């Protein structure tokens with residue numbers, strides 16, 4: 272059996288070449304489901320390990336190395352790849368110590384071609400768009416998806432269309448979308464409304480939606496988990512901790528881990544911890560009711576990437592939490608920026624939303640949920656340069672309601688040795 276689209280609620284199936292973004296019967300979210308029984312014989316650790324280091328496209332990509340689990344049937348010559356993935360896993364003992372665990376790794380998805388994990392989903396989505404013969408692709412975005420869509424659409428020779436809120440989009444992301452030539456539309460509406468608009472656009476025009484309601488995006492994002500496990504030599508960590516906004520990544524992580532476990536590539540699953548900003552926390556609120564009640568919120572947070580009040584992949588994230596015995600936590604903007612500053616200070620760096628991962632580990636250790644001896648992998652989702660304004664304002668201690676801990680202030684000096692000497696400590700100067 273080839274891969275199909277399957278409704279996660281009613282199980283209705285559709286051929287892979289259907290251009291649909293919700294179940295035609297019940298409106299539920301769609302999954303790309305693979306024939307795991309058939310894949311059991313072909314998909315092995317050895318297959319993936321043998322492809323490490325290849326120069327041949329598309330298997331040199333950290334997404335398409337795992338093609339059998341992403342889009343097994345697509346013709347490799349159609350793949351639109353930069354190539355993405357192959358991001359580093361850093362051992363971070365000082366941050367581990369700060370968070371209260373012995374072993375903390377950070378996998379840096381900001382090292383993708385456009386600086387965020389979205390490239391992994393976008394190669395999946397734009398490849399499918401090409402396979403379907405689509406010419407125009409669109410998304411609503413808090414910034415990173417639009418940067419990624421703009422780049423991949425341009426690379427594939429398609430028209431990219433991005434809808435974003437007319438405020439709160441980080442300058443790095445906006446400049447990318449403009450530079451890569453997408454049609455950029457600023458709207459006086461938040462992300463949640465803009466996502467509805469994109470879905471309406473697709474229904475009215477011949478436009479392919481590349482938000483994470485498109486299940487091919489999530490297939491690409493699964494590769495974060497597969498690659499991470501391969502980098503850890505298939506040793507399964509106790510926890511994977513990631514920020515949660517629209518919840519596409521959390522959904523993809525759950526599906527990846529479930530499939531790897533079902534295929535026997537790993538003998539257990541890590542527990543997933545999804546971390547939301549306090550001002551954009553509908554999943555956290557729902558988690559506290561045992562997922563009995565779900566209510567959208569009006570979102571606000573310094574981490575504009577995750578300023579989302581009605582996450583579209585909520586049901587898939589709940590499924591991921593059930594599969595992995597996962598947990599949800601919330602962190603304040605103060606905690607987010609403090610954690611980000613510490614990650615930056617290691618020479619690694621990330622954008623504000625990624626600070627959730629480290630802040631969340633510390634919070635869950637304090638709550639007695641993560642144990643000191645547990646092995647933890649935190650996911651950094653975006654590059655430091657995505658949101659330079661937030662970084663500089665933090666170090667100037669100019670962010671409303673946020674107190675900069677140990678800011679790195681800029682000194683003013685006259686162009687003289689004397690003036691510089693007054694700033695630099697004598698001990699430093701004697702070593703010159």
Ligand code: F0G
Pocket residue numbers: 387389411412413414415416417514515516517518519520521576577622624625652653
């Ligand atoms: N971190 C960053 C840097 C992001 O850009 C996003 C989402 C997330 C975390 C949250 O991931 O939505 O899968 O839960 N950014 C989207 C965008 C929504 O439009 O770029 P999620």
